[in-house]
Amino acid sequence: MTSMSNYGDLRAELETLTTEAFRPELSEIDRLPTLEIARLMNGEDTTVPTAVAAQLPLIAAAIDAIAERMSRGGRLIYAGAGTAGRLGVLDASECPPTFNTEPSQVVGMIAGGPTAMVTSIEGAEDSRELAAADLDALAVTADDTVVGVSASGRTPYAVGAVEHAHKQGALTIGLSCNAHSALAAAADHGIEVVVGPELLTGSTRLKSGTAQKLVLNMLSTITMIRLGKTYGNLMVDVRASNEKLRARSRRIVALATGASDEEIERALAATDGEVKNAILTILGDVDGPTAARLLEESEGHLRVALAKASG
Numbered sequence: 001m002t003s004m005s006n007y008g009d010l011r012a013e014l015e016t017l018t019t020e021a022f023r024p025e026l027s028e029i030d031r032l033p034t035l036e037i038a039r040l041m042n043g044e045d046t047t048v049p050t051a052v053a054a055q056l057p058l059i060a061a062a063i064d065a066i067a068e069r070m071s072r073g074g075r076l077i078y079a080g081a082g083t084a085g086r087l088g089v090l091d092a093s094e095c096p097p098t099f100n101t102e103p104s105q106v107v108g109m110i111a112g113g114p115t116a117m118v119t120s121i122e123g124a125e126d127s128r129e130l131a132a133a134d135l136d137a138l139a140v141t142a143d144d145t146v147v148g149v150s151a152s153g154r155t156p157y158a159v160g161a162v163e164h165a166h167k168q169g170a171l172t173i174g175l176s177c178n179a180h181s182a183l184a185a186a187a188d189h190g191i192e193v194v195v196g197p198e199l200l201t202g203s204t205r206l207k208s209g210t211a212q213k214l215v216l217n218m219l220s221t222i223t224m225i226r227l228g229k230t231y232g233n234l235m236v237d238v239r240a241s242n243e244k245l246r247a248r249s250r251r252i253v254a255l256a257t258g259a260s261d262e263e264i265e266r267a268l269a270a271t272d273g274e275v276k277n278a279i280l281t282i283l284g285d286v287d288g289p290t291a292a293r294l295l296e297e298s299e300g301h302l303r304v305a306l307a308k309a310s311g
Contacts, residue, residue: 017178019151019204021197029199041206044199048210051195059218062173062189066145066219067226069171071299074143076106076223079134079161081125083205084149084175084212085110086117091216097245099229100237106220109134111157128160135164142169147219149212150174151204153181153192162186175215177208191215228301231256236276236302249275257282276302284309 029037052059066076078088089108095101111130112121124130140146146165148158153176162172163186174187177195184190193215195207224230229237234256240246253264256279263282270288271277280291280302286309298304 017152017154018194018196019177019198019208020202022201023197023199026199041199044207045210048193048195048207048214051193052211052214055191055193055215058189058191059215060222062191063219063222063226065171065189066173067223069143069145070105070223070227072143074141074145074171075104075138076220077109077135077138077140077144077146077165078107078149078216079109079131079146079158080149081111081116081155081157082120083209084151084155084158087209087212087216088147088149089117091213091220095220095224097239097241098235098237099224100239101224101229107138109138109161111155125155125157128156128163131157131160132164135161135168140165140168140170144168145171145173147173147175147216148183148187149216150181150183151177151208151212153178153183155183159183159186173219175212177204177211228299228304231276231279231302236279237300238275240273240275246273249273253278253282276300280305280309 029040070076078092080088085108089110092106092108095106096103110116111127112124115121116124135146146161148162150158159182162174162183166172166186172187173189173191174181174183175191176183177193179192179194181192184192193211195211198204198206198208200206234252236252236256238245238249238252240249249268250264252275253259253267259267259282264278267278267281270281271291276295277288277291280286280294281288284291284306286294294305294308295302298308
């Protein structure tokens, strides 16, 4: 049972956070026309990319460190509660279809488990021990990266995850929307995207959530580019798991090679539908098994494999 004095301490702490600040100029927002409220929200949202831009050097350094670990077989693990946790799960779940990663390579941990994706799990975010237990279930190693995500930068689950991962020798990143946060201080790489007070006081699913989504997009996407999961700006590791993705696979091979439809079909048939391999058979003028061998020798980097084929 939390005492009243503890509640007082927490309230005092929240009042120091930029993300929790009250904006008196918006205290009559509920009396405005709908279009005017929409304009206000839209104006608020335009400030988010600028706040992210201020952190780009730190984001880039974190990405290079993640890619170095993942190239050794490590995993990218997000840990957060509420909106922050859901955004991590979202980013992780989109990596397999986009980059043909295994589901275990990019993982989203949310306080309270899968049920918390759609239902608020009371108290889960307050437990550092729960974060440690969730990481232990994944058997975190020194090759892994754990990204704690928390708008406030003080959520015990996110801070606890970073602290526990650090003890295991893992790379740690703390993504917060407040300056001088406990989360950033606990991490090897602290990224603090200060977006300022929210339109609705303390509703950090708004600008803070948008900022977190933008940074998570960068962490996963640019890491995958560094790992050779793309060729130029083409998703050559896309997993063709439905009709739309099968059509996209053919389009990607066409954009990369300029080959005829018939040649593309032959290449995909010779490579079991693997886009990257099919491109290599066409541009490198090699057969399917040779393409697979060259890509394996090149650790999946198509440009390196093409150089080997032409050399």
